[in-house]
Amino acid sequence: MEEVALAFESEKTCAHIREILEGTGMASCLLCHSGAEVKRVVDIQGISTVICGCKLRDLDAESLFVDLPTGCSMLVVGKRPMLDVIENEEIIKLAAPASRDDLLSAVRLLLRGERRVKRNAVPVRSAEEKICIERAKALLISRYGMSEGQAHRFLQKKSMDSGIKMLHTAQMVLEESGRF
Numbered sequence: 001m002e003e004v005a006l007a008f009e010s011e012k013t014c015a016h017i018r019e020i021l022e023g024t025g026m027a028s029c030l031l032c033h034s035g036a037e038v039k040r041v042v043d044i045q046g047i048s049t050v051i052c053g054c055k056l057r058d059l060d061a062e063s064l065f066v067d068l069p070t071g072c073s074m075l076v077v078g079k080r081p082m083l084d085v086i087e088n089e090e091i092i093k094l095a096a097p098a099s100r101d102d103l104l105s106a107v108r109l110l111l112r113g114e115r116r117v118k119r120n121a122v123p124v125r126s127a128e129e130k131i132c133i134e135r136a137k138a139l140l141i142s143r144y145g146m147s148e149g150q151a152h153r154f155l156q157k158k159s160m161d162s163g164i165k166m167l168h169t170a171q172m173v174l175e176e177s178g179r180f
Helices: 011-023 035-045 061-067 080-085 100-119 127-144 148-162 166-177
Strands: 002-007 027-032 049-052 073-078 092-095
Touching (some): 002 011, 011 027, 011 100, 035 049, 035 061, 035 148, 049 061, 049 100, 061 073, 061 148, 073 080, 073 100, 080 092, 127 166, 148 166
Parallel strands (some): 002 049, 049 073, 073 092
16 A cells, blocks of 8 residues: 655644545555655655645645655645646646545546656655755744745745756855855
């Protein structure tokens, strides 16, 4: 049975989806309460499938997705207006309220796609690279009062604007502060 990370603001929604997925034998679910917790579960447990709401306590789904390792897939369940804001085409979206069958079909699609991506996945960041990026985010949070999501988007935007990898942007942030 596949393992998936579930994360919703509503514990009731989380429990309901868990009941459906585990009751059908489709997936074993690890419940998370924040984007940070999802990232830890993905890193520590090697989970490569995330099912979540549009917004979590600390991050929105799209910001969380870009911070997950390459090859990790995501299903976002939410109201249509919230789903319309998500621009990343790699994220599978399911409008709520959804039927049990629609949820199971979407998860089936997600799990099949996840297996296909895993075989062709680009190597994920090393532990040292992740630590460097996390240190740069922590610096931005403490120095400028950013949230984790804002710090991540700042690094991501600077990387895209300059055409360099996020790791190099994080290193520059740390070097400028004298903490590298």
